Amino acid sequence: MKEVLVEERLASREKIRVLGSGSYNGLDLAEFQLDAAEVARLKKQYLPDNQRKVIGYVGRLTKDKGIDDLVAAFTELATEHTNLKLLLVGDFEAGDMVTPLTQKRIEENPHIVKTGFVPKTASYYRLMDVFILPTYREGFGNVILEAAAANVPVITTNVTGAKDAIIPNETGLLVEAGHIAAMKKALMTLLEDNELAEKLSGNGRMRVGREFRSEIIWQQLDKVYRETEVDKRNVYEMEK
CATH class of the missing domain: 4.10.280 (MYOD Basic-Helix-Loop-Helix Domain, subunit B)
Incomplete structure (x- = not known):
């Protein structure tokens, strides 16, 4: 920036x-310590099917945040991989509304969960196997740090503000904004390569503690x- x-x-x-x-x-790292009871409650409410891998997002559901791209990528992935869930922690915003097709997919796909506005999101990261911020522009990607603090591997886009919140291939993966194929590849890489996912999430958590408390x-x-x-x-x- x-x-x-x-x-x-x-x-x-x-x-x-x-x-x-x-x-x-x-970040106040105390907020991101595991609250097992709260996580169990959220899983029961939003993800009763524990057999699915969860792709997560936290923030406003708008075009600028790349939600059209994320939903398109998930829709394509879900036709090839039947064990996926998309968890959207946030709500639509009239000023930068997603396309009608994206809204329809979110509202009708049983494997896409939209929570609506959540005032405190720390425990929601614990529901995710991978976190993605597919944004087109950011001031600074604070939600990336939050996901890292919760020990979740992250993917974001190579744009101002978002790319500064990770060290590429060390604490997270970068893809080009709007590149749905690259997004799909990065998501499946972290969902299938447990060793890489653990490496990135561990490095990300250490970096947050070292530089962003x-x-x-x-x-x-x-x-x-x-x-x-x-x-x-x-x-x-x-x-x-």
Whole structure:
């Protein structure tokens, strides 16, 4: 995002500060500890058939988030692999509505589950075998960090904001936005290759703990404020 702002001449490089590795507030990792009772309740409510592999998404169900692409990819995969479920944690948004076909598929396909708006999503990640954010643009992909914190392997698109939330092939997989074939391939790779999925999810969880805990972001913000205050005092002394 910083590079885009500079490239588009919306702000000068020296005026932009990135706190740590990014993220506006980091994550409270305590929220993503396993709550077995809550997870069991959610499974009973949304996924009573435990035999299926779950592809998960969290966020607004809009065109910009790539939901049309995700539903198209899942629909094609489901004709070849009958053990899949798509869990959409979120709701439609009138301002950027998905296509009528996508809405119809979501509402009528028994293997696509839409929860509607959820205020606290931490336990929902525990229902997923793989998480995907097929977005076309992001400020920063915080849901990617949340999935990683819940030890779920992630896939996202090679776009500003989303790609910054992973290290490609180390903490997640990247695909091009709108590329349904690549999306299908990445999803099946992580659903079938348990060793790779465990490697990515483990690395992702460690990276979140190392770089994206809220305390780390707060410390960086405190440092910025303190440096700014020192600069102000120096300017004041010079003007005197």
